[in-house]
Amino acid sequence: MKIFIIALIISLSLINSAFAYKNYEWGKVEFKKGNYAKANELFKNELAENPENLKCRYIYAQSFVGINNLAKAQKEYEKVIEQSPNSELAKLSSIAISKIHGYYSGESQEPPITLGSPIGDNYIQVAAHNGKITRWNISKMPLKIYIEPSEYYTAVVAAMDSWVKISEPKTISYTLTNNYKNANIIVTFVASLDPGKAGLSTTHTIGYFLKPNFIKLKTTNAANSPYSQEKLFNLAQHELGHALGILGHSPKEADIMYFQLSNYIKNLSQRDINTLKLLYRLDPDLSNFANGETPMVNSVKNDVFIGNKDGRLDKKIQKAVDYVKKDPKNALNWTKLGNLYYYSRQYQNAITCYQKALEINSSFDAAISGLAFVYEKTGDFNKAVTQFTKLVKQKPDDLNYAHNFALYLIYYKKSNEALRILNNLIKVNPDAKNDRNIKNLMNYLKNPG
Ligand SMILES: [Zn+2]
Numbered sequence: 001m002k003i004f005i006i007a008l009i010i011s012l013s014l015i016n017s018a019f020a021y022k023n024y025e026w027g028k029v030e031f032k033k034g035n036y037a038k039a040n041e042l043f044k045n046e047l048a049e050n051p052e053n054l055k056c057r058y059i060y061a062q063s064f065v066g067i068n069n070l071a072k073a074q075k076e077y078e079k080v081i082e083q084s085p086n087s088e089l090a091k092l093s094s095i096a097i098s099k100i101h102g103y104y105s106g107e108s109q110e111p112p113i114t115l116g117s118p119i120g121d122n123y124i125q126v127a128a129h130n131g132k133i134t135r136w137n138i139s140k141m142p143l144k145i146y147i148e149p150s151e152y153y154t155a156v157v158a159a160m161d162s163w164v165k166i167s168e169p170k171t172i173s174y175t176l177t178n179n180y181k182n183a184n185i186i187v188t189f190v191a192s193l194d195p196g197k198a199g200l201s202t203t204h205t206i207g208y209f210l211k212p213n214f215i216k217l218k219t220t221n222a223a224n225s226p227y228s229q230e231k232l233f234n235l236a237q238h239e240l241g242h243a244l245g246i247l248g249h250s251p252k253e254a255d256i257m258y259f260q261l262s263n264y265i266k267n268l269s270q271r272d273i274n275t276l277k278l279l280y281r282l283d284p285d286l287s288n289f290a291n292g293e294t295p296m297v298n299s300v301k302n303d304v305f306i307g308n309k310d311g312r313l314d315k316k317i318q319k320a321v322d323y324v325k326k327d328p329k330n331a332l333n334w335t336k337l338g339n340l341y342y343y344s345r346q347y348q349n350a351i352t353c354y355q356k357a358l359e360i361n362s363s364f365d366a367a368i369s370g371l372a373f374v375y376e377k378t379g380d381f382n383k384a385v386t387q388f389t390k391l392v393k394q395k396p397d398d399l400n401y402a403h404n405f406a407l408y409l410i411y412y413k414k415s416n417e418a419l420r421i422l423n424n425l426i427k428v429n430p431d432a433k434n435d436r437n438i439k440n441l442m443n444y445l446k447n448p449g
Pocket of ligand 1: 238242
């Protein structure tokens with residue numbers, strides 16, 4: 001796609017703040033995929049509309065680093081500092097500029113601010129507890145690990161090695177210690193645990209300081225026969241995954257961090273690998289910080305990958321929940337709550353709310369549109385198309401619905417379908433041809449070069 005930057009039009013205008021599928025959002029998606037050139041274009045567009053968007057300015061600068069245009073990166077970092085000299089982003093920008101200088105003068109061997117290569121499919125959102133990144137401090141490696149002497153000792157060592165082997169160079173390393181008192185991770189073997197549990201990792205924090213992690217591994221099954229070395233290896237891999245900072249569980253069975261393993265897994269899955277790598281690229285909120293070191297207050301990187309935990313949004317959600325409780329037969333209330341969940345990236349909750357709204361009023365536009373947007377986010381192409389189709393059938397003359405559907409189809413390279421949607425629109429609403437956004441799409445479809 002050439003310069004093709006059109007935002008989805010706000011479709012839910014009846015619901016106050018509504019969906020704005022903006023350049024900035026798109027840009028973050030592209031940035032996350034490692035498409036820095038594309039992201040750069042989108043951020044540029046956002047800044048043309050919203051020059052005050054400081055976060056966008058900062059990540060715009062980062063995207064220049066990604067495409068190796070350091071001069072322009074520096075210029076944008078300078079603008080961030082100028083715009084808001086006391087902000088966290090200004091601080092980060094000056095660090096970035098100093099790194100660029102080091103790079104130019106040959107003091108620094110490494111490129112400034114390594115964004116790293118793109119990370120593929122992962123489950124970082126569940127790895128992070130409450131949107132917070134917990135992991136060990138890279139500058140305080142190697143980790144000290146104590147493993148209780150046992151016939152399973154080498155299985156646990158092998159499990160730890162399996163994580164270290166797939167981690168990025170110079171991130172995770174460890175040494176074994178015989179003294180559990182100064183260890184970061186303490187592995188012991190136990191005869192019993194809570195029913196149904198074969199292993200347990202307990203993460204301790206005090207303030208934002210990450211304290212030693214305790215892993216307990218069971219050595220026998222329910223029938224009291226000892227686990228195989230393979231079983232113990234997997235068990236240790238899983239619990240060590242938690243101890244390294246993957247706090248939640250993967251929803252997919254093929255991952256070692258799935259909540260319940262049934263089969264022996266020889267190698268960590270690509271998703272396990274990606275998640276761990278990403279975890280150690282993000283800025284920790286909880287870590288074994290060095291003296292005087294504190295968590296990054298406004299990490300753009302973390303925002304991009306795990307979403308901004310917005311306290312105000314939580315309050316809004318609480319309020320919307322109260323409204324729904326008071327008046328549960330109101331489709332608009334459910335839809336509003338769905339929108340808030342959507343904004344906070346709680347997509348399953350959002351789907352539930354929109355579906356509730358549609359149980360009350362099956363043709364409620366805003367809820368259908370909301371569902372289409374959620375499925376767009378969760379990558380359920382067919383489900384999104386079903387909802388978009390309903391919308392354009394229900395309101396064939398509506399510019400926004402047709403536009404959004406067409407844009408979505410274009411994004412999935414379904415130009416013919418997109419053209420059909422736009423032509424239908426123009427048939428029932430001839431004025432639509434004069435709309436700027438519709439024109440843009442039409443032009444693009446005629447001349448996609
Ligand atoms: Zn677990």
